[in-house]
Amino acid sequence: MTSEETHPFEEPGQTSRSLDPCIVVIFGATGDLTARKLMPALYNLKREGQLPTNFACCGFARREKSDKTFRTEMKDAVSQHSRVKPIEETVWDTFHSQLFYHQSEFDDDEGYERFAKHLADLDAKLGTQGNRVFYLSTQPSFFPVIIEKLKKHRLLYDHSESEEKWSRVIIEKPFGHDLNSALELQKDLLAHLSEEQLYRIDHYLGKETAQNLLVFRFGNSLFENLWNHRYIDHVQFTVAEDIGIGTRGNFYEEQGLVRDIMQNHMMQLFSLIAMEPPVNLSAGAIHDEKVKVLEALRPFTKEDFEKSAVRGQYGKGFVGGEEVKGYREEDHVNPNSQVETYGAVRLFIDNWRWDGVPFYLRGAKRLPKRATEIAVTFKHPPGVLFQEHGQKHEPNVLAIRIQPNEGIALKINCKVPGPSSPIQPVKMDFRYGAFFGLTPPDAYERLICDCIAGDSTLFARQDEVFLSWKFFTPLLEYWQNNPPKDFANYDAGTWGPKAADEMLARDGRKWRLI
Amino acid sequence: MHETIPPAKIESALESIWDSLQGTNKMRACLFNLIIYARKCQRVGYLNQIAQKVIEKFPSRIIFVTHDDACSDHELRTSVSVMTADEGEYEIACDLIEIDVCSKDHPRVPFVILPHILPDLPIYLVHADDPSEENPVAEKLEHLADRIIFDSEAACDLSAFAKAVLSHDERCQADVADLNWARTEGWRQLFASVFKPDDDFNHLKQATKLTITFNSKPSDYLCHTNIQAIYLQSWIAVQLGWTLKSVDSKKEKQTFLFQSEFNDIEIEILPKESKDISPGRLLSIVIETSTHEKYEFIRNMDCPHHVMIEKSSDESCSLPTNYVLDKDVSGQSLVKEICHKGTSEHYVKMLKFLSEIQNKSLCHE
Numbered sequence: 001m002t003s004e005e006t007h008p009f010e011e012p013g014q015t016s017r018s019l020d021p022c023i024v025v026i027f028g029a030t031g032d033l034t035a036r037k038l039m040p041a042l043y044n045l046k047r048e049g050q051l052p053t054n055f056a057c058c059g060f061a062r063r064e065k066s067d068k069t070f071r072t073e074m075k076d077a078v079s080q081h082s083r084v085k086p087i088e089e090t091v092w093d094t095f096h097s098q099l100f101y102h103q104s105e106f107d108d109d110e111g112y113e114r115f116a117k118h119l120a121d122l123d124a125k126l127g128t129q130g131n132r133v134f135y136l137s138t139q140p141s142f143f144p145v146i147i148e149k150l151k152k153h154r155l156l157y158d159h160s161e162s163e164e165k166w167s168r169v170i171i172e173k174p175f176g177h178d179l180n181s182a183l184e185l186q187k188d189l190l191a192h193l194s195e196e197q198l199y200r201i202d203h204y205l206g207k208e209t210a211q212n213l214l215v216f217r218f219g220n221s222l223f224e225n226l227w228n229h230r231y232i233d234h235v236q237f238t239v240a241e242d243i244g245i246g247t248r249g250n251f252y253e254e255q256g257l258v259r260d261i262m263q264n265h266m267m268q269l270f271s272l273i274a275m276e277p278p279v280n281l282s283a284g285a286i287h288d289e290k291v292k293v294l295e296a297l298r299p300f301t302k303e304d305f306e307k308s309a310v311r312g313q314y315g316k317g318f319v320g321g322e323e324v325k326g327y328r329e330e331d332h333v334n335p336n337s338q339v340e341t342y343g344a345v346r347l348f349i350d351n352w353r354w355d356g357v358p359f360y361l362r363g364a365k366r367l368p369k370r371a372t373e374i375a376v377t378f379k380h381p382p383g384v385l386f387q388e389h390g391q392k393h394e395p396n397v398l399a400i401r402i403q404p405n406e407g408i409a410l411k412i413n414c415k416v417p418g419p420s421s422p423i424q425p426v427k428m429d430f431r432y433g434a435f436f437g438l439t440p441p442d443a444y445e446r447l448i449c450d451c452i453a454g455d456s457t458l459f460a461r462q463d464e465v466f467l468s469w470k471f472f473t474p475l476l477e478y479w480q481n482n483p484p485k486d487f488a489n490y491d492a493g494t495w496g497p498k499a500a501d502e503m504l505a506r507d508g509r510k511w512r513l514i
Numbered sequence: 515m516h517e518t519i520p521p522a523k524i525e526s527a528l529e530s531i532w533d534s535l536q537g538t539n540k541m542r543a544c545l546f547n548l549i550i551y552a553r554k555c556q557r558v559g560y561l562n563q564i565a566q567k568v569i570e571k572f573p574s575r576i577i578f579v580t581h582d583d584a585c586s587d588h589e590l591r592t593s594v595s596v597m598t599a600d601e602g603e604y605e606i607a608c609d610l611i612e613i614d615v616c617s618k619d620h621p622r623v624p625f626v627i628l629p630h631i632l633p634d635l636p637i638y639l640v641h642a643d644d645p646s647e648e649n650p651v652a653e654k655l656e657h658l659a660d661r662i663i664f665d666s667e668a669a670c671d672l673s674a675f676a677k678a679v680l681s682h683d684e685r686c687q688a689d690v691a692d693l694n695w696a697r698t699e700g701w702r703q704l705f706a707s708v709f710k711p712d713d714d715f716n717h718l719k720q721a722t723k724l725t726i727t728f729n730s731k732p733s734d735y736l737c738h739t740n741i742q743a744i745y746l747q748s749w750i751a752v753q754l755g756w757t758l759k760s761v762d763s764k765k766e767k768q769t770f771l772f773q774s775e776f777n778d779i780e781i782e783i784l785p786k787e788s789k790d791i792s793p794g795r796l797l798s799i800v801i802e803t804s805t806h807e808k809y810e811f812i813r814n815m816d817c818p819h820h821v822m823i824e825k826s827s828d829e830s831c832s833l834p835t836n837y838v839l840d841k842d843v844s845g846q847s848l849v850k851e852i853c854h855k856g857t858s859e860h861y862v863k864m865l866k867f868l869s870e871i872q873n874k875s876l877c878h879e
């Protein structure tokens with residue numbers, strides 16, 4: 001049966017899609033991501049009946065351990081990190097028997113030979129039919145060697161050779177360090193697999209609230225007519241974290257905020273907000289529209305590096321009422337580090353829809369609270385009605401909370417009850433929790449399912465990645481060549497450096513207090 | 515203060531309270547963020563009362579900060595609860611976050627507050643401490659606010675207070691207001707109403723003497739009882755373009771001598787104790803003019819929010835009329851100030867006038 005034909009037992013729109021039998025292999029299975037996100041995601045998919053019946057998950061890592069030890073460790077991880085607690089023993093009892101572990105170095109041919117046999121055995125016992133998802137939860141430097149070995153040992157298939165089984169690879173960001181390295185990585189990967197087999201995960205796209213952006217924009221007639229430069233004054237994107245870099249000093253010193261969050265997650269959200277309606281909901285159509293936004297981005301000039309971009313680094317301060325150290329005092333961080341933990345940029349899209357509308361993006365560590373939000377600020381209404389003594393009232397704001405307190409709020413002006421006419425802003429507020437009552441699925445649950453289903457809509461396409469790097473690489477190079485003189489320039493627990501406020505103040509605007 | 519919780523648990527503790535209130539007809543509401551910042555003293559009880567009054571009219575998230583500068587420990591305590599106001603079938607309830615802090619931990623206050631500001635809603639700050647005293651923490655809070663409401667009751671030196679508020683007005687983008695200024699609103703509107711006709715206004719311009727009597731009986735919360743009287747006389751003088759010649763300030767009487775284009779004017783401010791009305795409220799104003807007109811505004815102590823107005827001259831005596839002020843209820847002034855937009859130009863001009871008076875004993879206790 002081809003993918004276009006519907007199984008006689010399936011009814012689109014009435015039953016959830018059923019997935020092909022498969023084995024999910026997690027490279028780097030002893031790492032933090034597996035424990036915190038991947039295994040809990042698989043467990044919850046199992047719990048909700050969304051995994052194929054014929055399924056297995058195999059961890060592939062360098063440490064020695066048995067299947068039993070791995071299963072015990074994964075049970076602990078799921079107990080701790082699952083979005084639904086406590087763990088359901090009846091579910092776990094069936095799930096854990098589908099978990100396996102394989103020890104090998106990532107470049108060991110003999111290890112891959114054994115692994116191929118192991119997977120073939122599992123196919124025979126569990127009916128997984130040779131379908132594979134390889135999740136590379138490792139340092140990016142290992143991607144080329146792993147994929148090369150997978151291909152060499154016929155674990156990665158050419159799709160042209162066989163329609164009976166498939167193999168796909170999921171890789172995590174960072175997709176390169178800059179444009180050149182991203183292109184190099186792509187070249188290395190495509191030597192062994194096709195673009196259609198490659199799934200670049202950006203977990204923000206898996207969030208319910210991010211997926212809702214398309215429904216909100218294109219499933220309601222109310223907003224689309226206003227979604228342009230005639231009515232919108234500016235848009236602010238905020239990805240605020242209250243945590244510091246924790247034990248990831250080594251990693252962060254190589255990345256910085258722009259590479260960690262802005263070049264990928266924020267640009268994905270930015271594309272969804274700014275894109276044109278796609279012609280249909282296929283992965284290709286949606287990616288095409290996102291790419292058009294990125295192509296229309298006005299590149300930074302030399303002047304923009306100073307006026308339209310701000311970087312910062314947190315010093316000591318207070319978060320959650322407790323004193324916290326500055327970035328340079330964190331473990332594995334150079335005491336003279338010039339790496340930014342705060343980035344803010346002002347972008348323009350040169351197309352008919354967005355002409356002249358600034359998009360302000362800011363992302364940072366150690367801000368007062370954790371919040372990811374997109375706020376669309378509308379222009380003031382025309383005319384002089386209700387303007388008291390030349391003072392304008394608050395503009396309307398549509399705030400989309402990606403996390404936490406997922407929901408959408410609309411700020412409007414209302415008359416205060418009473419004989420005089422003072423005007424007060426009020427909020428119309430939709431909250432996911434209040435309306436839907438359920439704990440929404442974790443992003444990784446949706447994304448892993450989509451990969452098994454072969455749907456790449458919620459993954460980053462190669463041209464999106466390259467265009468984003470093309471935009472940010474010159475800025476990163478400028479920063480590299482012009483080290484900052486004022487780090488640390490914001491206290492942990494505050495909303496960022498003064499220069500970021502000044503950037504908006506020059507435009508007569510200010511950052512939202514969220 | 516309710517049970518202390520760590521600052522990091524504020525939102526989750528509030529959610530727990532609201533979860534426990536499900537099914538109890540309590541409606542969570544919030545129109546704005548109200549930060550009340552005060553030094554720990556007896557006035558905190560008064561400020562609690564006015565916060566309650568505010569939420570009855572305007573549900574809001576209240577963040578109440580009290581700092582104890584007498585305590586030299588490292589201590590910052592936070593607690594959460596809900597405040598309620600009856601509204602028919604539903605009880606409107608609002609979040610209350612209390613922060614109690616000693617000197618050493620005072621700089622942490624803005625960091626504790628920042629994550630708990632509700633977005634897209636105005637931020638009003640009641641700065642119930644003396645703004646003429648240097649206070650970096652209060653300054654940080656002022657930069658958050660859309661509107662700062664000062665309380666001149668906190669100041670012992672009214673001239674210094676005026677200077678401080680003026681400099682805040684210049685420095686911050688926020689509007690500024692003053693509780694005692696709000697308390698004189700009724701009288702100012704009364705004057706605007708009575709002296710609107712040209713004849714009456716021309717008579718006022720030729721005033722030779724004003725006698726303002728105020729309730730000098732202090733309470734636990736209000737002891738600078740002459741401030742409203744000083745505000746009102748300053749407002750009249752400034753709006754009419756009178757020039758100050760001298761000030762004589764004694765406990766039993768304050769005398770301000772002005773000069774107008776027509777003549778000299780003497781304004782006397784006289785204390786008088788009354789238990790029937792809040793401290794500082796004006797009891798009467800009598801205006802005499804060079805053309806022998808007399809205007810008397812006398813508060814009816816049987817019905818204290820009514821003011822009887824009598825106008826007389828050598829030739830005639832008009833029938834007394836009644837003017838209704840707002841009822842004298844705690845918190846009413848703050849509620850009024852919250853509704854206003856912008857900084858009153860009259861208030862700013864009055865402050866400029868006061869800031870130039872070189873007399874530290876303007877405020878009486």
